[in-house]
Structure formats: C-alpha cells, structure tokens
Amino acid sequence: MKFPIFKTKIEDPNQKSFNLALPQERQKYFELKAGPEIEKLKEYLKDNTFIAYLLGKKNSGKGTYSKMLAEAVGKEKIDHFSIGDMIRGIDEEIKDEKKRKELLSFLEKNYRGWLSVKEIEKALEQRSTKTLLPTDLILALVKREIARRQRKAIFIDGFPRDLGQVSYSLFFRDLIGYRDDPDIFVLIDVPRTVIDERIKWRRICPVCKTSRNLKLLPTSRIEYDKVKEEFYLICDNPECQGAKMVSKEGDELGIEPIRERLKTDEELIQRTASLYGIPKIFLRNSIPVVKFKEYVDEYEITPEYHYQWLDKENKVKIIEKPWIIKDDEGIESYSLLAPPVVVSLISQMVEVLNL
Numbered sequence: 633m634k635f636p637i638f639k640t641k642i643e644d645p646n647q648k649s650f651n652l653a654l655p656q657e658r659q660k661y662f663e664l665k666a667g668p669e670i671e672k673l674k675e676y677l678k679d680n681t682f683i684a685y686l687l688g689k690k691n692s693g694k695g696t697y698s699k700m701l702a703e704a705v706g707k708e709k710i711d712h713f714s715i716g717d718m719i720r721g722i723d724e725e726i727k728d729e730k731k732r733k734e735l736l737s738f739l740e741k742n743y744r745g746w747l748s749v750k751e752i753e754k755a756l757e758q759r760s761t762k763t764l765l766p767t768d769l770i771l772a773l774v775k776r777e778i779a780r781r782q783r784k785a786i787f788i789d790g791f792p793r794d795l796g797q798v799s800y801s802l803f804f805r806d807l808i809g810y811r812d813d814p815d816i817f818v819l820i821d822v823p824r825t826v827i828d829e830r831i832k833w834r835r836i837c838p839v840c841k842t843s844r845n846l847k848l849l850p851t852s853r854i855e856y857d858k859v860k861e862e863f864y865l866i867c868d869n870p871e872c873q874g875a876k877m878v879s880k881e882g883d884e885l886g887i888e889p890i891r892e893r894l895k896t897d898e899e900l901i902q903r904t905a906s907l908y909g910i911p912k913i914f915l916r917n918s919i920p921v922v923k924f925k926e927y928v929d930e931y932e933i934t935p936e937y938h939y940q941w942l943d944k945e946n947k948v949k950i951i952e953k954p955w956i957i958k959d960d961e962g963i964e965s966y967s968l969l970a971p972p973v974v975v976s977l978i979s980q981m982v983e984v985l986n987l
C-alpha cells in the first residue's frame with residue numbers, strides 16, 4: 633500500500649520539542665500543529681456529528697488514534713466503539729436476566745435476517761469466542777450502539793470486517809436512517825513489522841490491565857531480575873502498588889498466529905481505498921528514513937529502548953535510540969508516534985467535512 637506521506641514538520645529552528653507521552657504536552661503540540669483545524673472541528677461538532685469507519689489491520693492501534701482525536705477536540709463530542717468490545721458486552725448481557733430481556737426485545741424490533749430471535753438467543757448462549765456472528769445480527773447491534781450515542785461523532789472499529797460488510801457499510805446510513813451525518817472511511821496503514829514488535833514486547837499490568845511495551849513504550853520504572861537476567865516494567869498506576877507487568881502467553885510469537893488475518897485485512901484496506909463516492913482519510917504510520925527530515929520533526933518518531941544493568945550502581949541504564957524498521961515494501965522506515973498521525977487525521981477530517 634502506498635498512502636501519501638503527511639507533512640507535520642514545522643520549519644522553525646527555535647521550535648521546542650515535545651514529550652508526546654504526556655497529555656499536557658500533547659495538548660500544546662496539537663495546538664501548535666493543528667490549532668486552527670481543531671477550532672473548526674470543535675465548531676462543527678457543536679451542532680453536527682459524523683460516523684467514521686476505522687479500517688486497519690488487526691492490532692494496528694485503531695482505537696488509539698480516535699481516542700487521541702477525542703482528546704484534542706473534546707471527549708464529550710466524540711465516541712469510539714469496537715465491535716470486539718460490543719460482542720464481549722453481549723456475552724455479559726446474555727448472563728444477566730434483565731439485560732437479556734432488553735437485548736431480545738431490541739432484536740425483536742430491529743433485527744432483520746434469517747434467524748428467529750429464539751435462534752439468536754441460543755446462538756449467543758452457546759457461542760465460542762472464535763465463531764463470528766452473522767452480519768445481519770452485527771448490523772442490528774451496531775444500530776443499537778449508534779442510537780445510544782446521540783449527538784456524538786462516532787468512530788467504529790471492526791466494522792466492516794470483510795468485503796461483504798463493506799457493501800453494507802456503504803449503505804448503512806440509508807438503511808438505518810441515522811441522522812444524515814456524513815460518513816467517512818478512515819484507512820490506516822501500519823507495517824507488519826511494527827505490529828509484530830508491538831505484540832512481541834507487549835507487557836500488561838495484571839491489576840489494572842494497562843498495556844505497555846518493554847521495547848517501545850516503557851513505564852517510568854524499569855527493574856531487573858538478576859536470576860532470570862531479564863528486565864521488566866513496573867506499572868505506573870499508583871493504585872497497582874508497584875505491580876510487575878507481564879507478557880501474555882503467545883505474544884512472543886508476534887504476528888505469526890494472525891498472519892492470515894492480516895492478509896485479509898490488507899486486502900480489505902486495499903479494496904476500500906479504491907471505492908468511489910464515500911470520503912476517505914488515509915493515515916500512514918511509517919515514513920522512509922531517507923524522507924523523514926523533510927516531513928516530520930524528530931520527536932514525532934517512535935524510539936526504541938534498550939536496557940543495561942549497572943551492577944556497581946545497582947540500577948538500570950536506559951538507552952534510547954531511533955527505531956528503524958522495514959515497511960511492507962521492504963523500505964527502511966521510522967514508525968510515527970500516534971500524535972503526528974492524529975494531526976494528519978484532524979487535517980484530513982476538516983477537508984472531507986468541507987470546513
């Protein structure tokens with residue numbers, strides 16, 4: 633895939649750099665790089681909304697971009713929901729007598745398809761997490777999620793999930809008659825190698841479930857296990873009282889188990905990119921090393937972290953350096969941090985909404 637490179641660089645030798653991991657600095661960064669566009673979006677969102685379909689490979693961090701956009705233009709005006717979370721929510725509802733009744737009565741009124749509501753109920757009860765729910769059921773459930781979020785712009789993550797569902801999403805607005813809002817496809821291109829490393833080095837707090845990355849996104853405390861000779865992260869959340877973050881079984885395999893799924897996702901993005909008639913936004917996570925100086929500022933690039941145990945001083949030394957990866961075409965590239973990608977999202981959003 634060849635998405636255009638978006639320029640976020642500002643030609644100002646006196647520009648200070650930002651620590652984009654900190655919310656307050658991010659706010660200032662967004663103001664500097666997209667201030668007028670953010671104002672336009674805020675103004676628009678006072679009386680209007682939109683529906684945006686996020687299309688990216690599995691584990692490409694789709695949620696991060698929309699959540700960060702909400703952070704920049706106002707959390708009360710923008711919402712995000714993922715089909716995965718939605719379905720996990722259904723599994724909970726089915727177990728609760730009152731919620732189950734509400735769900736089934738909603739489906740009585742809103743579901744159109746080949747299954748009776750009785751059959752759906754049974755299917756949901758016996759569903760293993762591996763089986764996919766039929767598209768007609770997903771449509772009814774997405775409709776419910778949208779109805780729950782009146783007066784908010786919505787990012788949908790995980791629908792459409794295949795080419796069949798793309799046709800539905802194109803006419804979804806007409807089908808369910810939601811508010812005449814503009815609808816937009818947001819296509820996200822993240823190289824496979826980036827996803828691979830994100831999974832391999834992922835660490836999760838057993839208490840609050842926060843996810844970080846030993847190599848790419850450490851916490852503020854890194855410790856060393858002398859017996860196992862390995863470095864580990866301590867959760868930053870004060871409520872977790874110094875919990876040691878752990879890796880999930882299977883994560884060490886990286887993208888290996890999801891290789892087929894990534895291929896389908898890539899095909900879906902490629903086909904969607906050539907659709908006519910619906911506005912599209914292209915988000916690109918990587919930038920060729922040879923081009924980066926022209927397009928982005930240094931602090932907008934994802935660094936990698938290495939660690940060294942200093943025995944005498946009894947502490948961990950942190951070494952930060954630029955992280956170079958091969959993109960899907962084999963070109964040496966840097967991976968952008970989320971904020972510059974969100975700047976390009978904001979700018980393109982203003983354009984497709986004609987603001």
Ligand SMILES: [Zn+2]
Pocket residue numbers: 837838839840841842867868869872875
């Ligand atoms: Zn925690």
